[in-house]
Amino acid sequence: MTTSSHGLLRAVHRAASLTSVRLALFGVIALIACWRPLSVAGGLNDFRDSHLLDSYEDAGTRSVTHYGQLPLWNPWSCGGQYALGSPQTRVFAPTVLVSSLIGPRRAEPVLLWMFLVLGMEGFFHYARRRVGSATGALGAAPLFGLMGFTALSWSIGWLNFAGFLLLPWLLVGTRRAVEGRLSGAALVAAVFSLLLAFGGTYPVPMGALFVVLETGRSLYALRGTPRRIQALWSLGATACFTLAACAFRLWPILETMRSSPRVMAGTPGNDFAPLVKMLLELPARAGYSDTGNFYFAPAALVLALPALAFAWRRALYPAIVAGLCAWMAAGYAASPSLFAGLRTLPIFETFRYPERFLVPTCFFLAELAALGLTVLLARTWRSPARWTWAAAAACAVALASWGLQWRAFDNLSHWAQMIPQPVEKEQPFAQARGNRWSQGHLLALNRGSIACGEAWPVPMSSKLRGDLNQEEYLEEPGSGTARRVEWTPNRVTVDVDATRPTVLLVNQNWHPGWKSSQGEVVSRDGLLGVRVPEGHHQVVLSFLPRSGLGGTMVSVLAWVGLGLLLWRERRGRRLSWPVTVGVSLVPLVAWGVVATAWSEPVAKPDPRNQDGSPLTVEQLPAKATPIHARFGVPVELVAAELPEEPDAEGIASMVLNWRVTGPVPRSVGIFVHIVAADGRRLGADHDVVGGTWFFTDAPKDTLLRDAFSVSTRGWPQGEWTVMVGLWHAGGDQSRVPLLEAQGRPVSDGRVAVGTFTVPRKVRANESSVNP
Structure with a gap:
């Protein structure tokens, strides 16, 4: 054994x-x-x-x-x-x-x-x-x-x-x-x-x-x-x-x-x-x-x-x-x-x-x-x-x-x-409204989706359309004509006859990597555009991103250097480690040179709420209700905007206007209690303003527009009060004190910002008008 x-x-x-x-x-x-x-x-x-x-x-x-x-x-x-x-x-x-x-x-x-x-x-x-x-x-x-x-x-x-x-x-x-x-x-x-x-x-x-x-x-x-x-x-x-x-x-x-x-x-x-x-x-x-x-x-x-x-x-x-x-x-x-x-x-x-x-x-x-x-x-x-x-x-x-x-x-x-693969249909590319959870079907039709389901805020133009007869067109309808000659993912060719200087618009998002054979590439509210002079032009738009092409060059250089070192090692002529580190730094230096020498427009962030509204505003709208609530951290709830009642779909859209005046711990988030007359409570808590900034990262001394919404489907009819406060969402979950005018803390740490009414549902066989 x-x-x-x-x-x-x-x-x-x-x-x-x-x-x-x-x-x-x-x-x-x-x-x-x-x-x-x-x-x-x-x-x-x-x-x-x-x-x-x-x-x-x-x-x-x-x-x-x-x-x-x-x-x-x-x-x-x-x-x-x-x-x-x-x-x-x-x-x-x-x-x-x-x-x-x-x-x-x-x-x-x-x-x-x-x-x-x-x-x-x-x-x-x-x-x-x-x-x-x-x-x-x-x-x-x-x-x-x-x-x-x-x-x-x-x-x-x-x-x-x-x-x-x-x-x-x-x-x-x-x-x-x-x-x-x-x-x-x-x-x-x-x-x-x-x-x-x-x-x-x-x-x-x-x-x-x-x-x-x-x-x-x-x-x-x-x-x-x-x-x-x-x-x-x-x-x-x-x-x-x-x-x-x-x-x-x-x-x-x-x-x-x-x-x-x-x-x-x-x-x-x-x-x-x-x-x-x-x-x-x-x-x-x-x-x-x-x-x-x-x-x-x-x-x-x-x-x-x-x-x-x-x-x-x-x-x-x-x-x-x-x-x-x-x-x-x-x-x-x-x-x-x-x-x-x-x-x-x-x-x-x-x-x-x-x-x-x-x-x-x-x-x-x-x-x-x-x-x-x-x-x-x-x-x-x-x-x-x-x-x-x-x-x-x-x-x-x-x-x-x-x-x-x-x-x-x-x-x-x-x-x-x-499920079976959808049957592909060969047809010219065009954008469609789409559905972010059914894009597999759209691609087979050679259709783009402007409904986006990504986990990060993709910069998308508010001017994107899913119902255009022509994906390339002139900004001013009376300024001439535009006709697609060739379309590929990285290159679009358009014949333009312009009776005066105008802008050619392409129904896709702008990116600084787009280059044009004629005129200047511009962003029109995030939409890809090209300034073209008067006359006949064949505009060729090519996507040549600095980061992609330059980064690939740096990576190739790194592998060439590493390959040479490995080859020398196999032949028994290995370099000392300080020299090897020097060789490894060459591609990084090249990266810095490329980034400096190859200029490209900067895609600046355009933070927006989920409803598309800007995150920062110059002044309060007339319909906003002043609140001026101060807390135990340098954050002020300036005003609130509430609807009288939810919309036809039962969605109640709300806006809180904040101002940050100093450093705020990252743990601080927003709690929203929506309270009925009988005491029942629902919530709309969120840790970041407008889905973008923690208070610690938000710009200081600026009006921040925090827009969000709740679905009231199934809620009982009646008046609901919205209570707002701050809490350490990422810490011990304690509430941040709400301060009175004299600086004393309010007992429950929250302030009422307004009310809205959930209407009674009217059945199909009921009349909403009294005879």
């Missing part, structure tokens, strides 16, 4: 160490998991988010296959938007080649399969180095690869979240960089570039967070000051190369976020019991719920026990980090809230869903499982008589956990609402 068990262990170890055997196994596991997605390949996912996000990939591949252009501008979404600058698009990732070859809907399950294989192989490389066993790493790799959130992401159109599966590659690259290997810098730069290109709004910043932690862990493991100094030089070069390699996508995104900042308010949180269900309860086969969304096989937790018992020093880091991630996933429900602290940092302030930290929780739990399996296998090798059966049981638990992970993956993949 001893000889046979040792022989079996050797055979498994050799098989796990062979890349070909391992990839074949991971490929089969991924194929079984993707069986449902592959069986419905080519269908249209009818879930609302899928319509929005999948249409981006459809638009990108259409630009490539129909027009032979790079997917720089997307005219089919939100009245036209910068595809490279939209954070959630993935049209500039290498995966667009697969989408272009076999079609974006058929490509999605293929890409899912590829990411699953990459995730399991990446975890194997990470865990093998951390636990010291190929067999232990192999046994735990599917636990991470088949986690529930990956299946959920495919089911609801969030394929860009498959980028979480590349987390282990980031950590492997970081460790190699700390060891002074250029391959580590190349791996980190490549993975971050892919994640950014693939629309990794969460995987990128979360990956950066765990790269920092892995850096500290790896530096701590080094012995001797010289090695740590060399590691710091290597990490500096890695950071520079990564920034430059990501410039093709990072520059456009930064440009977009500067002109249209994405603000995520609220205090999201999850109690302990729901988090446990998300992580450990097997999801149902149908229906949308939180149960099992991040499924990690509970049986695999048994494998962590030997690690904690017999290898607690090595288990300490993954156990602590898994606990911190679970704490983070609790969001504001935890006290104190680690997630609230994270949101005070740049970039992380845009995080809205803390439960996504259950993904790294799964990762570090899988590391503990790999370590536990390794411990038992090692003890079997040293003392087979005592530990063989324990190791065999652990292997059985690992295999059973694979089965549970597959079952959960399959159940979650059945949540996808697949």
